[in-house]
Amino acid sequence: MDKPQRFDSRNALSWTRSEPGPEALRRWHLDLFTPRGWYTLGAGAGLIALAYVLGRHELMALGVGLAALAIASWLLVLRARRTTSLRRRLHSPAATVAEPALVTLECPDEVRIRETLPEEFGPGPELEGPGAVDYELVFRSRGVHLLGPARQVISDPLGLIRGMVSIGQPQPVPVRAQIHPLARFASLGERMLTGDARFSRSTTADYYDVATRDYQQGDSIRQVHWKATARHGKLMVRQENHVATAQALMVLDRTAEHWQSGGADLRIGIPQGLGPELSSSRRFENALSLACSIGQRYADSGYQLLFRDLDGSPLVGGESLRLSEHAARSSFEDFHLASAELGPLPAAPGQHQAQDLIGANLHRELLSMREEPVIMILGQVSLDQAAALAALSRTVRHVELFLLAAHPERYAQVQQLMARTGWNIHLLHGNGSLDDARGVS
Incomplete structure (x- = not known):
């Protein structure tokens, strides 16, 4: 089987665009x-x-014969041109930025x-019907891109008509934000992702949140709870054997x-079919990609x-809490x-005070995540806002905070x-x- 032809927008800078004819024509x-055809008609x-x-x-x-020949060829080609x-x-x-998407x-x-x-x-691939052609697209920007409408090559035997x-109809293709391996943050949430963190309402998928009991003859060696065994000095086994799903909060500054x-910020237009x-910037695109990359890592765990x-509004419509591995x-x-x-949103006047970075709804939700991991991705924070945010650390203990600044050197006091x-x-x-990525963590 032949490998599908691949089209990458990064490698298409040298193609020559054919100029369309006048609008009236x-x-x-x-x-x-x-x-x-024009010579014949003329x-x-x-x-x-x-x-x-x-x-x-x-x-x-x-003269009438020549003109009729040209017009008849034009009408016949137009009549027989369409395929439904x-x-x-x-x-x-959906496609993902920087990953090939297969289209047929x-x-x-x-x-x-x-x-x-x-x-x-x-230029796109060509197809001689009847048949099919497979090709791959590598998008370099997210958004809703349009494929089509396809164009049919039509001509007549006399060479009077061709085009x-x-x-x-055009087909919208959603293109999701890029997923990065995050090698720069190898220790991201490491303690929480290995099951060492103990949550009040949930636990990681590889840690059995169960009661323990003394070992009895006939118990499987797989049921031995080694941490409890070391703590009690005798063999202890899990009384139950089920897996709970942990909960985490992702906060994205929009x-x-x-x-x-x-x-300092390069403006970027995100196509929406x-x-x-959408008006965006390079920093926001990096922030959204970072949120997806971290989210995938936590979901896989x-x-x-x-x-x-920042106001506590859901980023995904119809979100509901269903604690299961599939959910x-x-x-x-x-x-x-x-x-x-998703794109940046202008702040509504009177939404919350300028010195407050987060809204009341998010503040209440953060206070309910005392032991669960919280990931915050911010674009800008003042010293007063940082002080108000730091006050939450007495209650919310497991936070990974990412600040994607245009000028990181200006945030020395905030970092301290x-x-x-x-x-x-x-x-x-x-x-x-x-x-x-380079920065101080």
Whole structure:
């Protein structure tokens, strides 16, 4: 089986875009006439005019014949041009930035089809129907990109008409934020992810949250609880054998002013299909990608993730708490899919005081996560806001805080203040690459 052709927007910088014809011609499909077609049509019109002046009937017949030939070819090609059975299939529910997405284009009719890719990819693959063609797309930006409409190559045997016309409808393709391996943060939540943290309401998926009892003859060696055995000095076994799912809170700063501050932040447009683009920045894209990367790591360890913004509003619509291994993965997948449409939001006036970084709803939720892990990803924080945030450390103990700053060197005082909390603080250059992030943690 042949390997599918791969299209990567990073490698499509040198393609030459063909200039479309004038709008008036394209509206009536007159751009389908080849130079030979225009010459034939023009010659027919010229002979008709000359016959009218000279009064020669044979010239009139020849001119009408040439013009009729060109127009008839144009009408016949337009009539027979469309195929209604074109089908495009994405092999996964959504694509992910920097990962190949497999697409299949199928057509049962005897036509020649050229796929229309997003503009940054250049010309798409061609298909000679009936048949199918597989190809891979590697997106370099998240959002809702459009595939299609495909274009059918049409022509007539005389060479008077040739061109491409659109068939079908554009298909939206959600592209999720990139997942990074996070080698830079190898110790991220290590104590919590190994089951050493004891939660009041839940535990990690690899730690059995059960009562223990003395070993009895016939008990399996697999039931031995080694920590309890070491603590009591005799063999202890698990009284029950079930796995609970832990709970974690992910807080992502979506305040536009925190991510788009002056000339330090490069503005980025995130496509949203047929709708207007989302306004974003390089720092926010890194923050969203970091949230997805950390979320995947926690979900793989069995954590049920709750996703909130600074006001305590859910980042995923219809979020519900279902403590199970399947729900842990499902909650992350819902957030990862929603990342195609998330963007910074302007702060509503009077939402909460300027000196308060977090809203009342999030404050209450944080106080309920006394022993569960909390991950906070921020774009900007003042010294007063940092002091108010640090006061929570007396209650909320297990926090990984990431500050993606445009100028990390300006946050020395904030870092010193937050270092006293006992939380894990990561101060990063927000406009850099997460794969080789540098900062102080």
